[in-house]
Amino acid sequence: MDSGSQFAEHQTSLRGKEQQLHNNSALWIKDPLSILADAAERGVVIKEGRIAELVPAGRAPTISDTAIFEAGDHVVLPGLINTHHHFFQTLTRAAPAALDRELFPWLQALYPIWAGLTPEALELAATVAMSELLLSGCTTSTDHHYLFTKGLPEAIDIEIAAAKALGIRVVLTRGSMNLSQRDGGLPPDSVVQDEDTILADSERVIERYHQRGEDAMVQIALAPCSPFCSTTSLMRATAELAARKDVRLHTHLAETQDENRYCHELYGRRPLDYLEDCGWLDRRTWLAHGVHFTADEMARLARAGTSVSHCASSNQVLASGSCPVCDLEQAGVRVGIGVDGSASNDGSNLMQELRAAFLVQRGRYGVSAVGHRDALRWATKGSAACIGRPELGEIQKGKIADLAFFKLDELRFSGAGDPLAALVLCGAHRADRVMIGGEWVVEQGRIAHLDRHELIRRHSAAARRLQGLAV
Numbered sequence: 001m002d003s004g005s006q007f008a009e010h011q012t013s014l015r016g017k018e019q020q021l022h023n024n025s026a027l028w029i030k031d032p033l034s035i036l037a038d039a040a041e042r043g044v045v046i047k048e049g050r051i052a053e054l055v056p057a058g059r060a061p062t063i064s065d066t067a068i069f070e071a072g073d074h075v076v077l078p079g080l081i082n083t084h085h086h087f088f089q090t091l092t093r094a095a096p097a098a099l100d101r102e103l104f105p106w107l108q109a110l111y112p113i114w115a116g117l118t119p120e121a122l123e124l125a126a127t128v129a130m131s132e133l134l135l136s137g138c139t140t141s142t143d144h145h146y147l148f149t150k151g152l153p154e155a156i157d158i159e160i161a162a163a164k165a166l167g168i169r170v171v172l173t174r175g176s177m178n179l180s181q182r183d184g185g186l187p188p189d190s191v192v193q194d195e196d197t198i199l200a201d202s203e204r205v206i207e208r209y210h211q212r213g214e215d216a217m218v219q220i221a222l223a224p225c226s227p228f229c230s231t232t233s234l235m236r237a238t239a240e241l242a243a244r245k246d247v248r249l250h251t252h253l254a255e256t257q258d259e260n261r262y263c264h265e266l267y268g269r270r271p272l273d274y275l276e277d278c279g280w281l282d283r284r285t286w287l288a289h290g291v292h293f294t295a296d297e298m299a300r301l302a303r304a305g306t307s308v309s310h311c312a313s314s315n316q317v318l319a320s321g322s323c324p325v326c327d328l329e330q331a332g333v334r335v336g337i338g339v340d341g342s343a344s345n346d347g348s349n350l351m352q353e354l355r356a357a358f359l360v361q362r363g364r365y366g367v368s369a370v371g372h373r374d375a376l377r378w379a380t381k382g383s384a385a386c387i388g389r390p391e392l393g394e395i396q397k398g399k400i401a402d403l404a405f406f407k408l409d410e411l412r413f414s415g416a417g418d419p420l421a422a423l424v425l426c427g428a429h430r431a432d433r434v435m436i437g438g439e440w441v442v443e444q445g446r447i448a449h450l451d452r453h454e455l456i457r458r459h460s461a462a463a464r465r466l467q468g469l470a471v
């Protein structure tokens with residue numbers, strides 16, 4: 001048995017034991033240092049995976065016989081939700097070939113490297129990305145995996161196994177590319193699949209893995225990579241399949257001016273017009289980036305109920321511009337936060353990403369328009385709405401018990417006044433504890449039974465092999 005399988009087995013038995021505990025008893029998260037919730041000064045009671053009660057100042061829980069977790073050292077947030085990522089890109093962080101390039105040349109430098117992705121490397125990459133996310137206070141992550149090479153037809157299955165081993169909640173998107181250089185697209189022929197293969201596998205992973213219901217731990221969405229990697233026929237067929245199977249749709253849109261030019265040359269339309277032509281302007285769609293929307297386009301997005309994932313760090317690294325978050329929200333568009341792939345960020349730390357969003361948006365709109373609570377809201381309630389999971393992202397009675405706990409005992413926090421503001425302004429980046437569905441997944445800053453050093457060793461070696469560097 002390899003170390004990955006042993007880890008998965010440990011996690012399964014651990015969760016089984018905790019499940020019994022949670023079915024039989026309630027847990028009072030007592031007297032937190034601070035909590036992002038109204039009328040919960042004395043904490044919350046967790047029962048059967050949900051927030052059963054908020055305990056206001058001067059009161060005790062009405063639910064009796066609770067176990068107690070003393071939270072006096074912790075700032076408690078709803079678990080953070082990541083709305084855009086490409087886990088496999090942890091293997092090409094700071095790749096020399098792609099440094100200091102804008103999106104299109106950046107992609108063209110990386111496609112030939114990514115073409116060598118193997119199942120083992122993907123498992124390691126997904127485990128690294130999700131571990132980073134968990135340790136930053138993230139409880140739900142999406143991933144946009146669009147790389148299905150000949151040796152890697154079952155990428156989504158690999159990612160799901162890795163997510164289950166870690167205990168993180170996921171919405172994994174079955175991505176796709178079928179427009180290669182041969183047909184005027186951006187990616188090389190070796191990394192695309194044909195439409196029939198893509199649709200058949202999309203249907204397979206939905207039927208096999210997609211869970212319905214508020215406590216779903218694994219969901220599937222469908223996600224052609226972008227208008228410059230996917231044909232119109234695939235875009236339309238994917239929207240039809242998503243409607244038939246009642247799953248969500250995701251893609252990149254309005255990321256760069258190059259994309260506007262490309263869409264104009266190829267389709268004679270702006271990207272959003274093209275998306276609408278393909279049947280995608282819909283409530284089930286969320287779009288990564290949304291940097292270059294006009295006021296009219298924002299109104300159309302709002303009317304359709306289409307949401308946007310703001311990826312502040314990635315947009316700055318690739319110099320794509322910045323997402324007009326306040327204008328989008330004012331127009332009525334739901335906005336969440338995404339770290340984006342770890343080759344354009346190059347980290348998967350959602351707490352740091354939330355701070356990046358705060359800085360970029362405050363710089364854009366000013367101090368009266370953007371506060372630390374806005375950034376916290378975007379990464380929690382905003383992200384939950386963005387991906388269509390309103391039962392997540394808030395500390396309220398009846399919501400799912402996904403929580404992140406931060407301590408303020410590091411040098412960076414020393415002297416801080418407002419604990420919630422300190423998380424954003426002093427740059428919190430590591431959660432002390434993380435609870436998902438009422439179960440502890442991170443304790444004392446560690447994921448149980450995960451050998452972090454061994455994971456780094458194996459992942460680094462896989463990354464160097466993929467990048468063609470000496471191992």
Ligand SMILES: [Zn+2]
Pocket residue numbers: 084085086144252288340341
């Ligand atoms: Zn992306």
